[in-house]
Amino acid sequence: MAFKVLLIDDEPGALEGMEMWVPWEEIGFEICGTCDNGMKGLEKIRELKPDLVITDVNMPIMSGLEMIRAWREQGKSEVSFVVVSGYSEFEYAQKAMQYGVHHYFLKPLIAEEAEKELYDIRAELMRRSKRQHLERLADYEETITMLKKLMMVQPLEEGEQVMIRGISALQEHWNICLLQVDAPLLTELREKVLSVISATSSMFLIEADQGYLAIIYGFTGDEFESNSWCKIKEIAETYKGQRIFIGAGLSQSSLLEIGRSYCTAKSAVKYKFYDLNYDSLALYRDNEGKQFSHPYDQLQLMDTILRAVEIMDQDEFIGAVNRSQEAFLSSSTEPDIVKKIVVHTMYRIAELTSIVKDTSEEAILEKYGVYEIAGSVLNLDQLIGRLRASGMEVIDLLLKEQSQRAQGVIFEINQYIQEHYREGLTIKKLAEVFFFIRSI
Numbered sequence: 177m178a179f180k181v182l183l184i185d186d187e188p189g190a191l192e193g194m195e196m197w198v199p200w201e202e203i204g205f206e207i208c209g210t211c212d213n214g215m216k217g218l219e220k221i222r223e224l225k226p227d228l229v230i231t232d233v234n235m236p237i238m239s240g241l242e243m244i245r246a247w248r249e250q251g252k253s254e255v256s257f258v259v260v261s262g263y264s265e266f267e268y269a270q271k272a273m274q275y276g277v278h279h280y281f282l283k284p285l286i287a288e289e290a291e292k293e294l295y296d297i298r299a300e301l302m303r304r305s306k307r308q309h310l311e312r313l314a315d316y317e318e319t320i321t322m323l324k325k326l327m328m329v330q331p332l333e334e335g336e337q338v339m340i341r342g343i344s345a346l347q348e349h350w351n352i353c354l355l356q357v358d359a360p361l362l363t364e365l366r367e368k369v370l371s372v373i374s375a376t377s378s379m380f381l382i383e384a385d386q387g388y389l390a391i392i393y394g395f396t397g398d399e400f401e402s403n404s405w406c407k408i409k410e411i412a413e414t415y416k417g418q419r420i421f422i423g424a425g426l427s428q429s430s431l432l433e434i435g436r437s438y439c440t441a442k443s444a445v446k447y448k449f450y451d452l453n454y455d456s457l458a459l460y461r462d463n464e465g466k467q468f469s470h471p472y473d474q475l476q477l478m479d480t481i482l483r484a485v486e487i488m489d490q491d492e493f494i495g496a497v498n499r500s501q502e503a504f505l506s507s508s509t510e511p512d513i514v515k516k517i518v519v520h521t522m523y524r525i526a527e528l529t530s531i532v533k534d535t536s537e538e539a540i541l542e543k544y545g546v547y548e549i550a551g552s553v554l555n556l557d558q559l560i561g562r563l564r565a566s567g568m569e570v571i572d573l574l575l576k577e578q579s580q581r582a583q584g585v586i587f588e589i590n591q592y593i594q595e596h597y598r599e600g601l602t603i604k605k606l607a608e609v610f611f612f613i614r615s616i
Contacts, residue, residue, distance in 0.1 A: 179227040179301050180208040184217045184243075185260065186235040190283070194230065197287040204298045214238030218246060221255060227301055230281070233261040244277060254308075256301060258293075260285070316380075319343065323392055324382050327352070329435040337432070344431035347378050347394030351427035352434060353408050353457075354441035355389045356448075357420045358553050365389060368414060372407050379404055387551055390441070392434060399427060408457070416455050419553045421448040423458035449511040449555055468510035477503060478521045485525050485567050488574050493567050501560045514556065515549055518563050522546050525570050532577045540566060 181200065185191045191210050200207055208224045211217055215238040217231060231240035238246075244257050257276075262283045279297055281290055322336050332340065344350065357365050366381070366389060373379040378394035395402035412422050423444030425437035444460040446468070451458075477500040484493035504514050526540040541547065544566045549559065593601060 178204055178206045181205045181228040182208055182220055182224060182226040183210045184231040186212045193285060198290055203294050214240055214243030217243045228256045230258045233259050320380060320382055323380055326434050327438045340431050348396040349427040349429055350394045350431050350434055351425055352437040352441045353391040353424045354445050355420060355422050356387055356445050356553050369411055372411055376407060412457055419454060421445045421553055425460050446511055451555055469507045470510050470513060471507060478517055481521055482524050485528060485571055488571050490571055497564050504556060518559055519546055519549050522563055522566050525567050528570055529573060532573045535573055
């Protein structure tokens with residue numbers, strides 16, 4: 177980690193000497209700028225935000241001490257200062273101590289001595305950087321806790337409300353982008369989102385309900401032209417085509433109302449169930465006013481599917497599955513209801529394998545991920561695809577079992593004929609014998 181250093185001296189030779197004689201990069205610094213008086217120094221500090229300023233004491237227009245005092249009085253961000261003075265100006269260096277300056281260099285600058293002092297200064301800057309990081313982390317975690325309360329419509333204490341209002345005032349509007357993903361991808365997605373939004377002050381990542389990540393983001397002006405929205409599009413593009421649902425709610429003018437954005441974002445994500453792919457972002461505003469239906473008469477269609485499997489009619493089975501999919505789609509059945517109906521049907525289909533040797537109901541359920549369907553990120557096409565595949569496999573298993581049993585009966589009849597052919601066998605006799613054989 178390299179710290180930025182600003183050099184200030186009204187003597188060009190002194191500036192050049194500091195730049196050339198000190199191995200800045202080796203010590204862990206990079207020179208971000210230079211100037212020749214305190215007035216310009218204040219401007220450079222505001223502009224370049226250096227970690228360390230090394231300044232001559234006695235300069236025209238504004239001295240180094242006046243500049244340090246002015247910066248301290250403004251209460252700006254933390255900057256470390258080092259003053260440079262000659263022996264005759266040593267009292268200035270002592271006065272600088274009043275402004276929190278703990279290091280000074282004597283002119284003429286001796287590179288070895290300066291280098292040793294700069295290593296100590298860098299160690300101090302490292303400690304300060306670590307402290308600031310921990311403070312920011314603590315502040316961030318506190319903010320996340322408060323935002324999660326608001327998202328879940330839980331009350332805040334008075335002090336927390338004051339803090340949220342302060343954050344809210346930074347942007348005109350706030351909204352939530354909700355991401356739903358299956359468990360195996362959750363950790364990767366969380367890390368990716370954090371890497372994209374970490375440098376953006378008005379974006380926060382919150383763990384929402386199981387399988388959901390919520391990005392709270394602020395913006396001023398057009399939402400879809402904002403930097404925050406560009407970050408969200410970057411995340412969506414990264415996971416294009418993968419099983420992830422992304423939806424944005426309705427924006428609010430205050431973070432205190434972000435719970436409304438969360439509710440609408442959850443609705444937006446649900447609409448992804450009826451999308452053919454996973455590429456687009458669902459916006460609540462595009463689906464506002466639409467409602468999912470809650471019919472249960474589709475259970476009759478499921479019975480038709482089950483009967484087709486029982487009689488091992490593949491064509492009838494495919495037709496019944498397709499009709500069910502069309503019914504769900506045309507009525508916009510609530511996705512959770514669709515999942516429950518399909519899961520129930522797949523359980524019933526798997527039960528039919530009880531008569532098949534070397535095959536278990538459990539094996540079918542695990543193979544098609546029936547246990548995970550309820551909380552999974554599946555659109556309608558993929559859900560019905562699992563139903564179709566499991567049913568076709570079970571029909572195939574039942575047909576093979578039927579064929580093997582039929583071959584077994586034929587073998588037994590042939591064996592009986594070979595053993596009793598001298599007895600004047602008739603069809604009636606064979607029927608009587610094998611009805612008895614199959615009954616015991």
